[in-house]
Amino acid sequence: MAIAALDSRLAGPAAALSTIDLLRLSTAGSVDDGKSTLIGRLLYETKSIFEDQLEAIERASLRQGADQLNLALLTDGLRAEREQGITIDVAYRYFATPRRKFIIADTPGHVQYTRNMVTGASTSDLALILVDARNGVVEQSRRHALLASLLGVRQLLVCVNKMDLVGYAREAFEQVRDEFSSFATGLGTANVAFIPVSALYGDNVIEPSANMEWYDGPALLPYLEAVPAGSNAGEAGFRFPVQWVVRPMSNEHHDYRAYAGQIGSGRVQPGDEVLVLPLGKTTRIRAIDTYDGSLDSAAAPLSVSLLLEDDLDVSRGDMLCDPFSPPSSSQDVEAMVCWFSETPLNPNGRYTIRHTTRKARALVTGIDYRLDTNTLQRDTDVRGLNLKLNDVGRLRLRTTQPLLWDEYRRNRVTGSFILADEGTNSTVAAGMILPPGEDW
C-alpha cells in the first residue's frame, strides 16, 4: 500500500492520524424506542440495502403478519431477535454516502443486554440515543447516556422518535429536550443535539419533514454527514504497547529483532528518544519497518515494527513511550467500571486483567461507590456495597505487575482495561482508569 505517499503528508506536529471521513456511531435508548427501525430507515433511504436483503425482509415481515415493511429486521438478524421482536446483540452495518463512510453499531435497548450496548459504544464517535416522544426520558435512556459519556463518546445525538404518535407536536419534543438536557448537565457531556423524528415514516431522517415546520435544525443524515468525526482520545504523547516481537531466526535475517504493535497515540520517527517501560531505560528508534518498507515517521493508529538502537530486554506487554511525558506506572489503579456478569463482583476477588497488551492478575482492594445510573447519586453505603449485572461503580485494584496507564479521558488505549473471570475466562467488566482520588 502507498505508505510512502502517506508519509509526506505526515509532516508537522500532528499527534495522531484521523481517518478520512469515517464516522462510527452506535445506537442507544430503551427497548422499543425504535433504534433498529431508525437504522433500517437510514439504510433504506440511502439505498444501502441490497435488493435480495430487501426481498428477504419483505418475506419475513409478511410472515410476521406486519402490514408494512419491518425495517428493524435489517439489523435484528438472529432467530431469537425476530421471534421476540427485540435486539439482543450488536449488529454492525456499513454504509456510505458521497460525503462520508459510516459504521453503525445497532445495539440492544433491553437492560439485560446492556453489556452489548457497551460493546457497540466503546468504539464510537457518536451515540444516537432514541427516546420515545410519548414516554419521555426513561431510566434506560439515562443509563445509556451515562454509559456513553463514561466511555468518552464525544457526541450525543438524541432523536426524539415516534413524533407521528404525538401529532408531531413541538411541546412533546421540547419536553424531552429539556428533561434530557438537565440530566446531561450532570454528565458533564459537552455536545448534545436533538432531532425530532419518526423512524417509521421517515420524518426528518433524510430531509426536513413537512409535518414539523417548527423545527429548523438539520435532518438526521445531513447532521451525521457534517458532525466532527474521530474520538478525543490520543491527546497524550507517544505510546506504543509492544504486541509481538518479530525475530525471524533465519540466516538471512539473523540479528533482526523488531517490536511490533499498533501505535496507541502520538507519533515517532527514526532518531527519536523513547523510554522503555517498565525497564526504565531510554534508547532511540533506529528504524520504523513495515512490509512495504521503512517509514520516515509513523503515527497512531498504524501498525508498525520498531527497531531500537540498543539491545534491551523488551517483550509483549512492555511499552515504548515519549520520555518527556511518560504514562503512570503503578500496581494500584482506580477506575470506573461497568459490570457485565450475572455473578456479582466478588469484593475480595481476584480477576484476570487485560490492559493494552498486558495480561495480569488483579485483586479488588476497594469499592468506593456504586453510581445510581438514574439519579447519578453515589451510593457509598459501606455494608453490602457491591456491583451487580449492569452496575457502574468506582473500584480500586491491585495488580500483580505494574500497569502503564494514562487517564482514560486523555487516552483510550492506555486508559482502558477489561476484567475476566479466572475460571470461565468470560469478560466480566470494562474499566476506565481515573487519577488517584479523583471522582469521575
Added chain:
Amino acid sequence: MISTITNLQALEAESIFIMRETAAQFERPVLLFSGGKDSAVLLRLAEKAFRPARFPFPIMHIDTGHNFPEAIEFRDRRVAELGERLIVRYVQDSIDQGRAFEEPGVASSRNRLQTVTLLDAIRELNFDAAIGGARRDEEKARAKERIFSFRDEFGQWDPKNQRPEVWNLYNGGIRSGEHVRVFPLSNWTELDVWRYVEEEDLELPSIYFAHRRLVFERSGMLMSVSDHLPLRPDERAFEHQVRYRTVGDMTCTAAVSSSASTLAEVIAEVAAFRVGERGATRIDDKFSETAMEDRKREGYF
C-alpha cells in the same frame, strides 16, 4: 495540522493488530484458507504482520472435493510462494469414516459437511484459534459476530451469549477443548476487499474475472456444469460470459453474468451492485431465513 489516513490504511492497521493478538494470545492458532479473495487478503495481512519472519501458524484448507480447480491451483501456488505450511483435510475422509453423511438428492452440497471436517481437524491438531476471512457485511448473522468469537468444547457458537468485546481488548482466554474463531476482516466490506486487492496488486483465482463457461440455471442462479452437479431433466446447459463473486463449493456457489474482465471493471461493477454477495451466489443461504445462523451455531466458518 491534522493528518489523515485512508479508510483502507485504518482497516489494514486494525487487521494486522488482530493477527498479532492471535499469534500472541494463543499457543496453536491456524489460518483457514478457502482459495477466495478474502483468503488472499488474509495472507497478505499475515505477511504484513509477521515478515520477515515466518507465519506463527500453519494454513489449513478444508477441501470439500467439489472445489473449483482454479481455486486449488491458486492455493498451492500462493502457499509455495510464501513458503508456509499447508494442511489439507478432506470432507471425503469424514464421509468415508462415517463422521459425515451426504445429503441425498440432486441439490445436495457438501458445504455444510465441512463443519464436521473442520471441527475434527481442530480437535485432531489441537488448534486453539482459527483465523477466518468472514466479514460482517456478508450476512445478517455474521453482522452480529465478535472479532474474537468464542466456541465451546463442541465448537458451537452461542449468539445469545457472546462475550462483550470492548475497545480493542480482545479476550482470548479459553479452557482446554474450547477455541476461538478470529475474524480480522470483520469491518471490511466487499468493496474494501476489492480496492485492497487493487492497491496491493494481489493475485486471485481467474474465475473472479469474466470468462465463458458452460452453465445452467437453477433457482434463478447460474451454476457451473460439472460432474459434481448433474443436470435435472428440465435443466439445459448453455455457454455464457460470467464471473464469480465468491469462491466456495461448486455445488452451492453461483456465477454472475458479467463482462468485467479487469480489476478496474470488477471494482466498478461491485460499487454498482444492487444484490448482496451471498444473495447473488449462495444457494445454501436460501434454505431458510436463518440458514447461516444455524450453520454457524454448529461450528461452520
